Amino acid sequence: QLELKTKTIGRRIVHYDTIDSTNTVAKKIAAEGAEEGAVVIAEEQTGGRGRLGRQWVSPKGAGIWMSLVLRPSIEPAEAAKITQIAAAAVTLAIRRVTGCEAGIKWPNDIILHKKKVCGILTEMGAELNSVSYIVVGIGINANVDVALFPEEVKRIATSIKDCVGNNISRKEIVLHILKEFEDLYLDFIYTKSIKKSVEICKAYSVTLGNTVKIINRDQTIIAEAVDLTEEGELIIRNQEGQMEKIISGEVSVRGI
Ligand code: BTN
Structure with a gap:
């Protein structure tokens, strides 16, 4: 059933056609006081950002470009834990919805057939030694046509469509990610441990042992x-x- 089953995450979704970066917009609304669980989604990003200052190509209508606003009471040094929770959630969602054997390349890449299908960019707003908000940005090459990738990108990136053979429902993937994320995130908030997410990251790791x-x-x-x-x-x-x-x-x- 295509309905949102979460309590907080994704209860408000702000949807844009074209935006520079959903992370930038999410950080802006978070700084202005947006509630935990607010989600920003765009059909296209003109200035999508990756880790380490890289660019994130985000063509129109084909991908899942979204950012979640969170307000956990944690220290800035713990922000990377949120990336692990998101990596676990995205991997479970892709596996459950598509049957594709998604793996996790530590710390923030989701892999299909040895190529990157998703990247996660966690950013924060902090005052002194406490986090005021976290924005977790998730970029998934969902229905992106790999034939359109430049040669050098083809070698390292793939899409869910390339694995499944046809277009998949982006909505179904998004709803599953939000649900898996909420379960693992609330577990972290209640137990103060990301043990559960780490177990998933280990089980599907493509890094360990290599x-x-x-x-x-x-x-x-x-x-x-x-x-x-x-x-x-x-x-x-x-x-x-x-x-x-x-x-x-x-x-x-x-x-x-
Ligand atoms: C990486 O692998 O380097 C991280 C890529 C993160 C991309 C997503 S797309 C949605 C959100 N908005 C951005 O500008 N970046 C993230």
Whole structure:
């Protein structure tokens, strides 16, 4: 049934045809006092933003470009936990609605057949040491035609349509994401732990067990991705055989 089954997340959805970035709009309404659970969705973004200052191509009508406003009582350092909750929610939703075997490339990419189908950009507004709002932006190449991707993008990106073989209902995916997200988010709020989301991130991880290249500004390390902590940080075994904990913030993790 195509109806919203959540209590707060998505109870108000602001829908735009064309907007620069749903994250920018969500941050603006959050700063002006928008309630927890407000969602901004656009058919097209002219200035879609990715992590690490990258651009996020967001063609009209084909994708799911949306941002959620949250108001958890957490410290700024915990914001990355919200990304893990969102990654778990999107993965479950894609799997349940389409049957496609979505996986998670830590910390914020959802993968289909080794290529990126979704990225998550979590941003926040903070005062002193407390978060006033979090905006979690989710970009999914839903019905995007991969044939239209430039060659260099084709090598690294895919769409749900490419997996399923035909257009899928974006509405159905969005409703499932909001429901899965709310369940995992409320669990985090009540228990103060993202254990449940991390279990899902582990179960569907395409990172764990593999050799990864971790790029942090000017430093690059090659290591084996071993595990996730209960807080959702990545544990790696470096080339000297020592274990290290990686916090998602600025890093780029690549398979090699
Ligand atoms: C990444 O993989 O680098 C993150 C991509 C996040 C893209 C989404 S689309 C909706 C929201 N609005 C934006 O400008 N970015 C996020």
